[in-house]
Amino acid sequence: MSARGRGSDALGTLVVLAALLVAWEIAVALFAPPPILLPAPSAILAELAAEPSYFGRHALFTLGTTLAGFALSVVLGVALAVATVASRLADRLVTTLLVVTNSLPKVALAPLFVIWLGTGAAPKIAIAVMLAIVSIVVDVAHGLRSVDPDALALARVHRASPWAVLWKVRFPNALPALFVGMKVAVSFALVGAIVGEFVAGSMGLGHVILVAQGQFDTVRVFAGLVVLGVLGTVLFGLLELAERLVLPWHVSRRSERKA
Amino acid sequence: MTDLAVTPCITIEGASKIYGSAGGPIRALDSVDLVVADGEFVALLGPSGCGKSTLLRLIAGLEPPSGGAVFVRGAPVCEPPAGIGMVFQRDVLLDWRTILDNVLLAAEFEGRSRRELADRARALLDRFGLGRFVDRHPWELSGGMRQRAAICRALLCEPSILLMDEPFGALDALTRDDLNLELARIHQEGRRTIVFVTHSIGEAVHLADRVAVMSPSPGRVVEEIVVDLPRPRPLAVRETPAFAAYVAHIRELFTRLGIVRGQV
Incomplete structure (x- = not known):
């Protein structure tokens, strides 16, 4: 896909979004549902514009815990993935642990984390990590393993150290998989942060939505959701951008370079 | 070129290789003996699946032989030796x-x-x-x-040793000719020991000092042919009667081994 193709793609997305918003606005004006059920987009925008610092403050908190959880997932996830490739025992242990934790609904675990870690940022980060780390470990381990056997033979002929093989062959080979994992993980980290905020605490977009719902303030619920949606989209977009910068050599990017 | 045989660089003594598989053990190599002198260019020539790549991997120390031994510069090969x-x-x-x-x-x-x-x-x-x-x-x-x-x-x-596993097998004929000449030049300049796996008779005769012809599985060296053509060997050497005689001899050998079914 060329740069121009990407630009027109983004434009197309915006047009579709704008059209949906206009349709929504017209529908609300025509059928006039009670605002408690469905407020108009203009009302939601007005709500956001009325208290930007309120939404900004809570969004920043959610962003902080999401990023902290995401960063921890990447660091821990890559380390665990390396361990699973290096040792069979570690592979068994990590896989079992991941399967067990992944099969538990995180919402059900959230109260436990509040008991252990309190009502601050820590339990939110912990839940974000629990949700996000699985895709990192699975994808990176796969990337580390699927190395051309001839490349490993070449390394052996030149008597390379295991460290050199990991660093110069396996790890770069796993980078595309790492990005796939990270794009999934960042959304999961955001979900984890919100789940944590739903359960306890007085900060974050999850808290904003929960409180507004308690007051039947549907406009504010929607405003919180809009900020959340923008946050998730921007984080995903930033990762796409990073991927494009870091992996210009990858098969999926080559046509861009050649064109 | 008999003086080449003075210092052995690679010695293979009764090397065999057996792979385990679901359908029982597979004998890839059966007691192969081969000596490669310092600076010599040896081609391992044989049909697909005759174990010539396996033999190369034994020399490289990438796999241990199931029986027999491989020596590089006098030392038994257990892991990849230096200078390869x-x-x-x-x-x-x-x-x-x-x-x-x-x-x-x-x-x-x-x-x-x-x-x-x-x-x-x-x-x-x-x-x-x-x-x-x-x-x-x-x-x-x-x-x-x-x-x-x-x-x-x-x-x-x-x-000091260059091991090549059908390096030009995936290339088109023109590029292949070009790289053959280039490789001959490398050998000429550096007097490196080169072991070259191929299934092209012409390529083997053109490049090598000695061609080791291998039989289909289990792989054995059935005949070693010293190629006494003067160097450097331009592409035109392939049109000479001496070259044709070597090729004909090997082709006849392949026919006898049942690799090429003679339909002349």
């Missing part, structure tokens, strides 16, 4: 590295400094006609250029 360069059928260039960095990978693997060998890497690439492509990535190059880069990588650390 290897070229595979596929170029095995890493997509994320430029051509120059791919060549320097050999130095990095061996724990030598890139700076020390960067000039040599550039010079090698230059010699192989890749001087303008040092900063390109592998996928931007043709198959022949990629395999040239792979040969540069194998030569970077000045190996």
Whole structure:
């Protein structure tokens, strides 16, 4: 896909979004549902514009815990993935642990984390990590393993150290998989942060939505959701951008370079 | 060229290789004896699946023999010996590295400094006609250029032994001829020991001092043919009667072994 193709793609997305918003606005004006059920987009925008610092403050908190959880997932996830490739025992242990934790609904675990870690940022980060780390470990381990056997033979002929093989062959080979994992993980980290905020605490977009719902303030619920949606989209977009910068050599990017 | 046989560089004594498989053990090699002298160019010639690649992997120390022994410079091979360069059928260039960095990978693997060998890497690439492509990535190059880069990588650390596993098997005929001449030149200049796996009779006779003909599985060396053609050997050597005689002899041998079904 060329740069121009990407630009027109983004434009197309915006047009579709704008059209949906206009349709929504017209529908609300025509059928006039009670605002408690469905407020108009203009009302939601007005709500956001009325208290930007309120939404900004809570969004920043959610962003902080999401990023902290995401960063921890990447660091821990890559380390665990390396361990699973290096040792069979570690592979068994990590896989079992991941399967067990992944099969538990995180919402059900959230109260436990509040008991252990309190009502601050820590339990939110912990839940974000629990949700996000699985895709990192699975994808990176796969990337580390699927190395051309001839490349490993070449390394052996030149008597390379295991460290050199990991660093110069396996790890770069796993980078595309790492990005796939990270794009999934960042959304999961955001979900984890919100789940944590739903359960306890007085900060974050999850808290904003929960409180507004308690007051039947549907406009504010929607405003919180809009900020959340923008946050998730921007984080995903930033990762796409990073991927494009870091992996210009990858098969999926080559046509861009050649064109 | 009898003086070549004085110092053995590679000695293979009764080497066999048996692979376990679901359908029972497979004998890939059956008591192979072969001596390669210092500076000699030996071609391992045989049909697909005759174990010639396996034999090369035994010399490289990538696999242990199931029986017998392999010696490189007098020492038994248990793991890859020092001073070996290897070229595979596929170029095995890493997509994320430029051509120059791919060549320097050999130095990095061996724990030598890139700076020390960067000039040599550039010079090698230059010699192989890749001087303008040092900063390109592998996928931007043709198959022949990629395999040239792979040969540069194998030569970077000045190996005394070059092991080549059907290096030109995936290339078109013209590129193949070109690289054959280039390889002959490398051998001529450096007097490196080269063991070259191929299933092309013409290629083997053109390049090698000695052709070891292998039988189909289990692989054995059935005959060693000393190719006494003067060097350098231009492409035109392939039109000479002497060359044709060698080719005819080997083809006849293959027919006898049942590899080529004679329908002349």
